[in-house]
Amino acid sequence: MSVVTVQLGQCGNQVGQELFDILCRDAQDGQRTPYCTASWERFFHQTTHGELVARAVLIDMEPKVVNQSRAKAERSGQWRYGDTSHFSQKQGSGNNWANGYCVHGPRHRAVVEDLVRREVERCDRLAGLMAMMSVAGGTGSGVGTFVTQCLRDIYPKSFILNHLTWPYGTGEVIVQNYNSVLTLANLYRLSDAILVHENDTVHRICSQLLNIKHISFSDVNRVIAHQLGSVLQPALTADSYGCYSRNPLGELVSALACHPEYKLLSVCTIPQMSSSSIAYSTFSWPGLLKHLRQMLISNTKMEEGIDWQVRPPAASERTRSLTGPSFNRSVANLLILRGKDVYSAETGGFEDPALYTSWLSPKEAFDVWKSPMPFNKYEKSATLVSNSQALLRPLDNMVGKAWNMFASRAYIHQYIKFGISEEDFLDSFTSLEQVVASYSQLS
Amino acid sequence: MTQSVVVQVGQCGNQVGCRFWDLALREHAHVNKKGLYDEALSSFFRNVDSRKSDGGAVGVGGRIQHLKARAVLVDMEEGVVKEILQGPLREVFDSTQLLTDVSGSGNNWAVGHMMYGSAYREQIVEKLRKAAEHCDCLQCFFLIHSMGGGTGSGLGTRVLGLLEEEFPEVCRIVTSIYPSAEDDVITSPYNSVLAMRELTEHADCVLPVENQSLVDIVNKIKHMSYSGKAGSVIKTDSSIISGRGGVSGAEKPFDAMNNIVANLLLNITSSARFEGSLNMDLNEIAMNLVPFPRLHYLVPSLTPLYTLADVSVLSRRLDQMFSDAFSKDHQLIRADPKHSLYLACALMVRGNVQVSDLRRNIERLRPSLPFVSWNQEGWKTGLCSVPPVGHSHSLLALANNTCVKPTFVDLRERFAKLYRKKAHLHHYLHVEGMEQSFFSEAMASLSSLIEEYHQLDATKRTLVPDAPRLSIAR
Numbered sequence: 001m002s003v004v005t006v007q008l009g010q011c012g013n014q015v016g017q018e019l020f021d022i023l024c025r026d027a028q029d030g031q032r033t034p035y036c037t038a039s040w041e042r043f044f045h046q047t048t049h050g051e052l053v054a055r056a057v058l059i060d061m062e063p064k065v066v067n068q069s070r071a072k073a074e075r076s077g078q079w080r081y082g083d084t085s086h087f088s089q090k091q092g093s094g095n096n097w098a099n100g101y102c103v104h105g106p107r108h109r110a111v112v113e114d115l116v117r118r119e120v121e122r123c124d125r126l127a128g129l130m131a132m133m134s135v136a137g138g139t140g141s142g143v144g145t146f147v148t149q150c151l152r153d154i155y156p157k158s159f160i161l162n163h164l165t166w167p168y169g170t171g172e173v174i175v176q177n178y179n180s181v182l183t184l185a186n187l188y189r190l191s192d193a194i195l196v197h198e199n200d201t202v203h204r205i206c207s208q209l210l211n212i213k214h215i216s217f218s219d220v221n222r223v224i225a226h227q228l229g230s231v232l233q234p235a236l237t238a239d240s241y242g243c244y245s246r247n248p249l250g251e252l253v254s255a256l257a258c259h260p261e262y263k264l265l266s267v268c269t270i271p272q273m274s275s276s277s278i279a280y281s282t283f284s285w286p287g288l289l290k291h292l293r294q295m296l297i298s299n300t301k302m303e304e305g306i307d308w309q310v311r312p313p314a315a316s317e318r319t320r321s322l323t324g325p326s327f328n329r330s331v332a333n334l335l336i337l338r339g340k341d342v343y344s345a346e347t348g349g350f351e352d353p354a355l356y357t358s359w360l361s362p363k364e365a366f367d368v369w370k371s372p373m374p375f376n377k378y379e380k381s382a383t384l385v386s387n388s389q390a391l392l393r394p395l396d397n398m399v400g401k402a403w404n405m406f407a408s409r410a411y412i413h414q415y416i417k418f419g420i421s422e423e424d425f426l427d428s429f430t431s432l433e434q435v436v437a438s439y440s441q442l443s
Numbered sequence: 444m445t446q447s448v449v450v451q452v453g454q455c456g457n458q459v460g461c462r463f464w465d466l467a468l469r470e471h472a473h474v475n476k477k478g479l480y481d482e483a484l485s486s487f488f489r490n491v492d493s494r495k496s497d498g499g500a501v502g503v504g505g506r507i508q509h510l511k512a513r514a515v516l517v518d519m520e521e522g523v524v525k526e527i528l529q530g531p532l533r534e535v536f537d538s539t540q541l542l543t544d545v546s547g548s549g550n551n552w553a554v555g556h557m558m559y560g561s562a563y564r565e566q567i568v569e570k571l572r573k574a575a576e577h578c579d580c581l582q583c584f585f586l587i588h589s590m591g592g593g594t595g596s597g598l599g600t601r602v603l604g605l606l607e608e609e610f611p612e613v614c615r616i617v618t619s620i621y622p623s624a625e626d627d628v629i630t631s632p633y634n635s636v637l638a639m640r641e642l643t644e645h646a647d648c649v650l651p652v653e654n655q656s657l658v659d660i661v662n663k664i665k666h667m668s669y670s671g672k673a674g675s676v677i678k679t680d681s682s683i684i685s686g687r688g689g690v691s692g693a694e695k696p697f698d699a700m701n702n703i704v705a706n707l708l709l710n711i712t713s714s715a716r717f718e719g720s721l722n723m724d725l726n727e728i729a730m731n732l733v734p735f736p737r738l739h740y741l742v743p744s745l746t747p748l749y750t751l752a753d754v755s756v757l758s759r760r761l762d763q764m765f766s767d768a769f770s771k772d773h774q775l776i777r778a779d780p781k782h783s784l785y786l787a788c789a790l791m792v793r794g795n796v797q798v799s800d801l802r803r804n805i806e807r808l809r810p811s812l813p814f815v816s817w818n819q820e821g822w823k824t825g826l827c828s829v830p831p832v833g834h835s836h837s838l839l840a841l842a843n844n845t846c847v848k849p850t851f852v853d854l855r856e857r858f859a860k861l862y863r864k865k866a867h868l869h870h871y872l873h874v875e876g877m878e879q880s881f882f883s884e885a886m887a888s889l890s891s892l893i894e895e896y897h898q899l900d901a902t903k904r905t906l907v908p909d910a911p912r913l914s915i916a917r
Contacts, residue, residue: 092727094730171824404909405818437915
């Protein structure tokens with residue numbers, strides 16, 4: 001089954017390009033026909049000349065990044081974007097969610113819908129749609145929210161996954177918390193699941209695990225693409241009987257997003273290291289999984305500085321709800337293992353009922369996908385997609401800072417100019433406070 | 444790609460504008476080696492085939508034929524504009540972009556604003572429309588003028604009002620040159636305060652620049668280049684006061700000062716013209732830096748002001764560049780942002796600088812800079828990969844900071860001193876349409892602006908508690 005990707009704004013278009021690059025290179029490495037065929041069917045269609053063309057639509061309100069991403073893809077020599085599957089305008093949304101959502105989005109609705117429809121018609125079977133964007137700026141967040149809404153209208157029964165890049169805590173866009181709050185509150189009612197990468201976390205991975213001295217945005221984007229690729233590439237589920245071609249988005253959503261109040265997914269992958277260190281490292285499944293489990297329960301998003309003191313509360317403690325604040329409780333987890341000897345990996349550590357809520361048993365809350373194909377130069381790798389309290393603190397921070405700004409009504413006039421009222425802000429705050437409350441009361 | 448139109452009004456506006464066009468040509472010539480008319484060039488220049496009788500425009504991608512500046516030049520005397528038309532830049536302007544009179548405004552805001560404003564209204568609008576028609580996506584008007592004289596301050600702010608009326612959707616960024624306290628124009632406090640009200644009401648952003656700061660910076664650079672200490676030798680082609688490499692030859696007295704302002708305009712638009720890993724479009728400036736509509740005065744600072752000939756210690760110098768941007772002697776107005784309150788701050792970086800360099804420096808500098816309680820993380824950043832000519836990297840900081848207040852208070856005092864004695868008032872009240880209420884209203888507008896800054900400033904040392912969050916029914 002095939003996934004149609006919609007890349008929105010500067011960030012969405014840059015991350016999307018890196019993602020397709022990794023997907024394409026990974027599938028082409030070596031002779032692994034069923035895997036490769038399944039991956040291609042998912043993300044590319046082939047022209048009569050055998051060229052791989054990404055099943056993607058590129059959308060931005062200014063031309064520079066779309067052109068750059070298309071040129072980069074072309075230069076790879078391995079794959080490219082469709083000749084006509086992109087749309088850009090001349091003037092960006094100016095970091096203003098309202099400008100993207102109320103002005104640019106509606107103005108270009110027909111063109112964008114048409115581009116997506118054409119891409120969907122190229123698929124034999126549609127697995128779902130993935131919209132990639134940041135929440136900080138104006139186009140990704142504002143136009144992205146509007147486009148997601150349109151997709152929901154046209155494809156009411158399809159799976160829609162939003163991949164969001166959350167901005168650095170400081171220093172990118174001053175009104176980023178407003179834009180984020182408006183985006184998340186709206187996506188929460190439109191999207192099936194929201195997969196989040198935080199720039200701060202990924203930046204730390206670049207500096208501490210990959211040892212990159214001068215970190216550029218493409219370094220950050222490549223790490224995001226690596227993690228995302230390891231989730232999206234074909235893998236075998238418990239009931240797929242050795243056949244790769246299943247619905248990746250549908251399975252992801254049904255494994256993780258079981259309740260409409262809980263839709264935020266975080267990702268962590270191990271190992272991640274500079275390519276020079278890989279050659280000197282050996283990995284064992286018990287070692288990797290032990291680390292990954294501790295990363296999950298202590299909410300550490302990379303394999304360094306893991307707090308080994310954190311333990312899941314015993315059953316007796318739970319009833320009195322005395323769980324320490326540092327323990328990260330999950331609604332659901334999906335573990336994806338790729339590489340050598342994958343069938344020997346023992347995943348029992350993730351099936352401990354203490355990791356999960358009282359209302360979902362580990363059997364329902366935990367899922368494993370496996371593939372014997374090593375992913376992106378790692379002999380063995382494990383990725384955990386988690387619907388847990390991991391994003392609670394950054395979300396709470398985001399809402400808190402936006403609320404503080406809103407209390408003095410700073411910058412509100414810029415949004416009102418484009419048709420967003422103070423009530424719209426209040427509605428968004430209310431629905432996100434609800435999300436914050438739901439996640440923090442997990443037990 | 445979007446386009447911008449520069450509107451230069453009065454003697455000072457035209458002199459600065461002239462330096463801007465010279466340096467813009469130099470910058471594009473440096474980057475654009477193929478001689479093709481590209482997107483970057485199209486933002487400030489049209490490409491015209493002069494062989495065609497209608498002066499037909501050549502599209503992006505074609506060879507450069509004749510570059511014409513997207514500019515409207517307005518002055519109420521002939522001197523400066525005539526000089527431009529006899530100089531090396533004459534090729535980039537044609538007569539349809541110019542508007543002059545012969546008698547000047549006599550350092551009288553009312554003459555510029557009321558008399559000439561009414562007399563030339565149609566013609567000005569006509570020229571603005573013409574310039575706008577040549578753009579396929581007009582994003583921004585850059586108005587350059589001075590505050591002290593008659594034409595720049597009076598007619599300049601009239602043009603600003605016309606821009607708002609005729610092109611309400613297009614962003615208006617104004618560069619205003621403020622007079623020194625020892626200005627030889629005796630009526631300059633009147634003119635400045637009358638102009639301030641127009642700026643506060645009709646501009647999207649104002650970049651205030653003080654004459655005295657420019658003088659100080661130029662003197663400092665000259666001093667550096669004469670002292671000739673080892674390790675502090677300055678490369679003459681890369682200091683921002685130098686126009687070397689431009690089409691103009693010998694430098695005129697104010698050129699060094701005007702070059703600084705021209706560089707400010709080049710850097711503010713660089714991210715909209717060239718590629719970068721974190722673009723910053725012109726409409727993002729007001730969006731990020733203007734929390735309340737009237738408080739749109741953004742204090743600019745440029746670094747490095749010069750490049751040392753010695754090329755060692757690169758990364759230390761990069762960090763120095765960030766530190767300098769917040770120091771007193773790099774601000775283009777006489778102000779100390781570090782000891783006032785930041786409402787918001789933008790860092791526009793050019794050259795080979797990565798996001799990690801940016802983050803390291805923000806982390807390093809943040810503790811020493813006071814930000815308003817609800818915008819503790821009020822940083823906006825842009826990374827443009829093309830550095831200015833002669834530099835490996837550069838930084839333009841735009842600060843929405845309460846440090847503009849002393850400049851405004853000072854101005855109000857000088858205004859009050861004249862106004863108490865009703866000195867020179869009759870010159871203004873002669874002019875048709877001018878009334879005394881204009882003076883008191885302009886004064887009231889300035890006072891309320893000062894008060895708004897003052898109230899924010901007062902929150903600086905107090906601990907403002909977070910707003911209580913919405914509570915959710917369980």
